[in-house]
Amino acid sequence: MKATIYISLKNGVLDPQGKAIENALGQLGFEGVDNVRQGKMIELDLADTDAADARNRLEAMCEKLLANTVIENFEIHLNDAE
């Protein structure tokens, strides 16, 4: 089972990289671009066959290692379940 995890900064947490990207886009002439936020995407293959079990395990992985929940949100997508 393939899974994709999106990790993004929580609202209200300053994102200096996002700001730099936004400024660079403006300098390249792309107008009307606002609120650029960047994050991470992690893909992985799981041996699980049960989607609920897989989701539980992925949540534990995010809490323990993949995301820092002080500043980051995570979103789990199970590709086989869609």
Next chain:
Amino acid sequence: MRAAVIVFPGSNCDRDVAVCLEAAGAQVDMVWHGDTELPSCDLMVLPGGFSYGDYLRCGSMAANSPIMREVVARAGTGTAVLGICNGFQVLTECGLLPGVLMQNRNLNFVCRNTRLKVARTDTPFTHLYAEAEEIIIPVAHNEGNYFADDETLKRLQGENCIAFTYAAGDNPNGACLDIAGITDASGRVLGMMPHPERRAEAALGGEDGRRLFASAMERLA
């Protein structure tokens, strides 16, 4: 005092901090991250560097390495812990200290002397400094921007857990409340971004960092 310096792949201030501890009179054991047993010790030191290449998030892989289970357990029974720079990042990632060290606000790696204010002196690491004393200690980091939610910041202030702040106008990274270093409530766990081991003898331009190791030597021996 017996001190254990934990060495992660990518640590690069481990030898420097060991030299400072030995100069203060401590007996130092270097402990590899993959070990599962810590020698008996009065102080555990997480040194600066780029553990695990800063993969995923600074300090996140190191926080989950085998030896850290033992470090966290020993800290729970009152053994003192000092985390410098990357070591501070590891302390927040493993939950011994709250908050997180984010990328510097200006996106630049900052490597320079900073003026610090000593904000807490009733700890084993800072009792030889005077309250509100200004000292000069260098920083060298890309992720030193201390962040925590308002509730946590209030608690840090209320419990007198802010050990060092950057002096007015000298915050190099955008850290909340100008925080350069924090402790747990007991004062026995200290995490700080500046590198006291890089300014601990006259040949390095100053000795302000030396008293931190001398403090530990007096209180933890």
